[in-house]
Amino acid sequence: MGNSTETFNSYLPSKPQLWLSGTFSGGTEQIFKDFPSKNIRFMNFCFWNLAPDSNNRQFYMRTSSNGGASFDNGGNDYSYATRYIFVASNGYITNANNNLMRPLFSSMGHDANERNCLNIMMFYPSEGKYTKFISNCVGVDVSTLLGMGYGGLIREQAGIVNAVRFYVSGGNFGTDVGYAFHYL
Amino acid sequence: MGDSAQRIYVNKNTEILYQGTESAVSQADYDVSDPNYAYFKLDITQWAPSVDSNSCAMRTSADGTTFDTGGSDYHYFTDANAVTAGFATVNFLRSWMSLDGYASGNAANEEQNFSILIFRPYISQYTKVFALTYGKNSSSQQFAALSAGLRLSAARVQAVRIFPLGGGTVTYKYQLTGVKL
Numbered sequence: 001m002g003n004s005t006e007t008f009n010s011y012l013p014s015k016p017q018l019w020l021s022g023t024f025s026g027g028t029e030q031i032f033k034d035f036p037s038k039n040i041r042f043m044n045f046c047f048w049n050l051a052p053d054s055n056n057r058q059f060y061m062r063t064s065s066n067g068g069a070s071f072d073n074g075g076n077d078y079s080y081a082t083r084y085i086f087v088a089s090n091g092y093i094t095n096a097n098n099n100l101m102r103p104l105f106s107s108m109g110h111d112a113n114e115r116n117c118l119n120i121m122m123f124y125p126s127e128g129k130y131t132k133f134i135s136n137c138v139g140v141d142v143s144t145l146l147g148m149g150y151g152g153l154i155r156e157q158a159g160i161v162n163a164v165r166f167y168v169s170g171g172n173f174g175t176d177v178g179y180a181f182h183y184l
Numbered sequence: 185m186g187d188s189a190q191r192i193y194v195n196k197n198t199e200i201l202y203q204g205t206e207s208a209v210s211q212a213d214y215d216v217s218d219p220n221y222a223y224f225k226l227d228i229t230q231w232a233p234s235v236d237s238n239s240c241a242m243r244t245s246a247d248g249t250t251f252d253t254g255g256s257d258y259h260y261f262t263d264a265n266a267v268t269a270g271f272a273t274v275n276f277l278r279s280w281m282s283l284d285g286y287a288s289g290n291a292a293n294e295e296q297n298f299s300i301l302i303f304r305p306y307i308s309q310y311t312k313v314f315a316l317t318y319g320k321n322s323s324s325q326q327f328a329a330l331s332a333g334l335r336l337s338a339a340r341v342q343a344v345r346i347f348p349l350g351g352g353t354v355t356y357k358y359q360l361t362g363v364k365l
Contacts, residue, residue, distance in 0.1 A: 018197040021222060021365040046222050046363070048304040048312075085261045085332070090273040113338055117223075117303035117312045136301070138312040138332035146259040148314075148332035178304060180222035180365055182197065 016044055016182030025175040026053065032181065033068035033163035038126060042184040045120040045164070051110050051174035055142050058169040059104040061120070063131065063155050068163030072155065073099045082151025086141060091148075097156070103135035105149040109142035110174055116140065116147075125161035130154055203359040208234070211347035214360050217248060217340075219306040221362035228298040228346070228356050231288060235352035237322045238288040240298060241280040244311055244335050248342040252335065253279045259336055264329040266321050280349060281333030283315040288348075289322030296320075296327070305341035310334050313344075 019036045035043075050059065062071040062078075072078070076097045084105035085091030094102075103120050116139025125131045133153040141147040155161060201224075206212045216224045231240055243251040243258075252258070256277040262285035265271045274285050288296050296319035303312045313333040321327040335341065348354040 016198055016363065018364060046303075048222070049307060049309060083263065085263065085273065085275070087259070087275060090275065113310050115309050117314070119223075119301065119314070136314050136316075136330075138303070138314045138334065140310055140334065146261065146332065146334045148261045148263075148330075150330055178222070178307070180363065182363065 016184055019181045019183050021180040023176050023178050024173065025177065026172045028172055029165055029167035030173065031068055031163065031165045033064070035162050036183060040126045040183050041124050043122045043125065044182045045122070046180045047118045048178045050116040050118060050177050051114055052108050052168040052171055053110055053174050054171045055109050057108045057171060058102060058106045059108065060167050060169060061101040061103055062165045063161045064163035064165065065159040065161060071165045075099050077156055078154065079156055080151055080153040082135065082149060085148045087145040101133065101153040103133065103153060104137045105139070105141065105147045107141045107147070109140070109144065111144065114140045114142065114144055122161070128160050129158050130156060131161045197364045199362050199364065201360045201362050205357050207355050208353040210353050211345055213343050213345045215248065215343050216302055216305045217342035218362065220364055222365050223304055223363050224302040225361040225363065226300040226302065227359045228300070231296040231298065231354060231356040233288055233290050233348040233350065233352055233354040235348065235350045236290045237286065238290065238348045238350035238352070239282045239286040240284050240288060240296065241282050241347055241349040242313065242333065243280055243345045244341045245343040245345065246339040246341060251345050255279050257336055258333060260331055260333040262329050262331040264327065266327045267325040268323065269325065281313065282349060283331045284317045284329055286349070287321035287327055287329070289324065291324065294320045294322060294324055302344060308338050308340050310336060310338055311341040
């Protein structure tokens, strides 16, 4: 084996550098700006213990090209094609143009064990082209049952992305949401 | 790129914790108890079980030695796609989490590869894993799958066990990486 990681065709780069980590509680939104470099090629947003403070909420994401002064919210600013699976069914596929991105399945709950883990990979936001994302999530929905989601998401206009906004579809985030963001 | 100056981002925020080869083992356990990692990534390549129509399965342990084996201790989904079998979804409560939808074969070239994310096992929550699988299945067909697994009780998980669900032994290469907080 040696010390090389190149034999592993991992879908996650093996040497990301930590930008931010911590926890937050509450708030209608969480904005992350002042990226650690102007030449970000890849960034991975990892969340765990993620929940809203009320039932049947969704987790949304928007981007900014002006450092977080404003976030794109036009009706066709984003597209996504994602698949969500729940215990009650084999799930569904959704694809849409929208004024936001939906990286996580719907129907988030807020009870003690209804928590979600989520990885969002953002590719080359400093390139100035359509910035693209892949999301992978696993969690526990509002019925305290397993939920899974994955898909691709895109910002439908050329431009750098240098800030992101995460928020829930109503109300606030729950308590002790953990996060760690890494970049290349 | 090919320019060594572009490789400056290698650092200690991501650490290779274990790597090596498991040869003809019936199970292998991996310590994920360190609280300093946001998540662990277990990469498995060239998964080759001795018994046909097998599966790569995972269990968890809250004390590092005893692994949960109750009939509904885990829930998992797998979305699988193969050349002839097409797309299929499985959804089960079991005493394990399958990471490939029971598609591994034992013939030459029917090897599977896995990249498994284990999210923050240190916190006392339902521990969650997400797996990407690719290779050839037990019909020697090109195969890819995505799986999500859940340990259905709240506890800090200290170790995970990988084993061939259909019995026998398995040989594979592995690397466990920790991504620091």
